[in-house]
Amino acid sequence: MTTITLITLMLTTTPNPQAAVPGTCGPVTIYIVDGSCAARPAAPRYNRLPPARYFNPAIPPVPAAKPPAVPQVRRDPGEPAVPAAPAFLTNRHVPGVEYGMHTTTLFPTAETVDKGHAYYDFQFLGLYSGVQYGMTENLELGVKVIVPFAIATAIEHDLLEPFLKYGVHVSAKYRFYKGEHLSLSARVSLPLPSAELIGTLKYGRFDVTGAVGIMLPLETDVAMTWTRATARFRISPELHLFAEYAAMRLFDGYSESVTSMATVALRRIKGRFSYDLGFGAMKMAEADDEYDDGVDIPIVYINFGYAL
Numbered sequence: 001m002t003t004i005t006l007i008t009l010m011l012t013t014t015p016n017p018q019a020a021v022p023g024t025c026g027p028v029t030i031y032i033v034d035g036s037c038a039a040r041p042a043a044p045r046y047n048r049l050p051p052a053r054y055f056n057p058a059i060p061p062v063p064a065a066k067p068p069a070v071p072q073v074r075r076d077p078g079e080p081a082v083p084a085a086p087a088f089l090t091n092r093h094v095p096g097v098e099y100g101m102h103t104t105t106l107f108p109t110a111e112t113v114d115k116g117h118a119y120y121d122f123q124f125l126g127l128y129s130g131v132q133y134g135m136t137e138n139l140e141l142g143v144k145v146i147v148p149f150a151i152a153t154a155i156e157h158d159l160l161e162p163f164l165k166y167g168v169h170v171s172a173k174y175r176f177y178k179g180e181h182l183s184l185s186a187r188v189s190l191p192l193p194s195a196e197l198i199g200t201l202k203y204g205r206f207d208v209t210g211a212v213g214i215m216l217p218l219e220t221d222v223a224m225t226w227t228r229a230t231a232r233f234r235i236s237p238e239l240h241l242f243a244e245y246a247a248m249r250l251f252d253g254y255s256e257s258v259t260s261m262a263t264v265a266l267r268r269i270k271g272r273f274s275y276d277l278g279f280g281a282m283k284m285a286e287a288d289d290e291y292d293d294g295v296d297i298p299i300v301y302i303n304f305g306y307a308l
Contacts, residue, residue: 105265105276110185110200112140138175240267276303
């Protein structure tokens, strides 16, 4: 005769041991035992029993695999943790989107040359040439020479004094404010005493520069004031498009004349070398003559630049 016994187990646990809450009860499994003493589980109607180690803490859990040890680099006493980069790498100027940001094709911007770097520019096919050097992050020094004046002085030595007065331009530009998008600088030049206030606004691929300046008389009655504006669009890191406008008013003590200039130019950058190709027009007129339409003079120029 076969005896069927129904056994129901109630444990102080929940079916999920990882989310166990002490003091709760729940059914676990129903077993059916027949006369042949063979035990088999009935079809599961609830969750399975917890792992065996839950009931028997003596069985230790399987330890997690340890990550492989990272070899430590040993250095000699006094050696820096990170070796310094070679000098030829730290002084390397890498051209990019910011290349030549301190200058337009014709005028300076409010940005300055990076500290320790130099920029050589040869404007109007080298007729007006010079160099700018970054003394600090915010101070830029420069010198430019009117090359035809220098050649004439070499031929005729009596021109040395006027050449030093009018043919050599020494300048200093100091950036006194640098924000995320706006930079402001002041620039002074000698021996022709002149000063200029410059602002550059940058946003994305665009930047706009505006400036106002004045040149005081030097042994003559000629004085000059000017305003200018430049818009730049960086088509790519190696190609920049410029649109520039400048208006200058000259006073000679008797009359006043106005000279305006508008140009469009492209700057092509190749490594450390760059060149500008521009064209436009210049107009000169007497300020006090309402009937004088002035004279339009076409402008075509090529400039070169080299960065160190």
